[in-house]
Amino acid sequence: MSTESPLVVLPGESIDPSLIPTHHKNPLRLGPGLRHIPPSEIVPTVAGQLVVDNRKTSMWIEYNGGRYIPSQNDLIIGQIVRSATDFYYVSLSPYTPNATLPHLAFESATKKTRPQLSPGELVYARVSLANKHMDPELECVSPSTGKADGLGPLKDGMVFDVSLGFARRLLMAKSREEGKVEVLEALGEDGLGFEIAVGRNGKVWVNSESTKTVVLVGRALRETDEKNLGVEAQRKLVKKLVREMR
């Protein structure tokens, strides 16, 4: 899956053509941090590690930090800023243009039965349109099935800020094996019951019946992120926090 040694690239550096995956049928897919200059030049635009996946004929740059830039199909946690006639304005990160969330982009929403959200409330949504010339658009419903699939308003709970790279690791399908995040499993094993939603824009929403658990989960996540904790250290941290709480 990954190359033998971590290959760090800087913006504008040339990539060894032998690293670029080729397939007789599947087109090459470029992920974040890479730019294609026609006809055949592929150049990194950020500093990070070049990751090549030969099976999926895709390549991208793995990096952390910076500001969230919306891209299509990202799951994000947004805060309602205000409501207009047909849509809500939603803030994804501070000082960036608001995204729009149509009033009818909720599960089984009609003109008469739609969620009434007031400024300050949170939504878990998918980015349905991201384009540099337009403000991003969101939806809380799957366009093909009409089901919410876990998206929608987030009631109660609390939001914690994490780095973009950590949010990405939490959202990985195999966050334990590939992302090396075990803090959530460890918290669950210690008998804590909580609900969690991770936004690609570096936000984590946590809810539980007890406020103590919410704070503990949030602290565990933030500490794991800020102190770059490994798997073992994460387990140790959870043990310590749980002991302190009881």
Place this chain on the structure above:
Amino acid sequence: MTIAAPEASLNALPRADGSARYSYAGYTVTASVNGPIEAQRRDEHAYEAHVDVIVRPAAGVGGTRERHLESILQSSLAQIILVKNFPRSVIQIVLQIESTPENAYVNTKLVQASLNLPIIPALFQTAVLALLSATVPMKATATSTVVAVVLEDGSKKIVADPSPKDIGEATSLHALAFTSHDELLLSESEGDFTVKEWDDVYERAQEICCQSAPKQAGVDMMLDDDASGPDMRSFLRSALETKVASDLYWK
């Protein structure tokens, strides 16, 4: 005089999107980068991002000299940032000068009206590091240096990274920056000089800014290592490698 190697630390400021602190040759500069963020109406451009550079002096408030430095940096940084990717937005770069080399020989307060070329490389390098730390998409990286032409025993000598004393005695001063594709990005000169002198200065600056690590491994490079000054490009690379390694510790 030998100068300590350049030093940099990235992501020093917790609240900014990206930040860097850089010190070299007596200059220490901290930069923060935020962006792309929403532009105010007057800065808004329909097709590209506005690069907003703010230079803050070590003491007091900024004046004409800082505005001039800002305009020089703004135009060269906008060349390497992919501004077309973020229309109607702002990329804000704040550069705080923390310390400048003390000059025991000349009273620096008296040269208020003159250009402040020697600080350009420090400001420029910090800005590039902070932009990389904020993962702002860029076309290329860049390195910068300042070179003086000093009259010594009747002959002109080219001095890279001149000391404040050299600057005081220099007949001309030149600040240059090169992209990682070896293209000249910025050239600001001051004083009396001939075309031949400028060519020599250009060659010397290119040597400092553009030599890459593999070339330096050669034996002949090692011999005149003292004369050629630091290798800015491999410095930039090693600073970034450290940052990427700590970001991706879980890999």
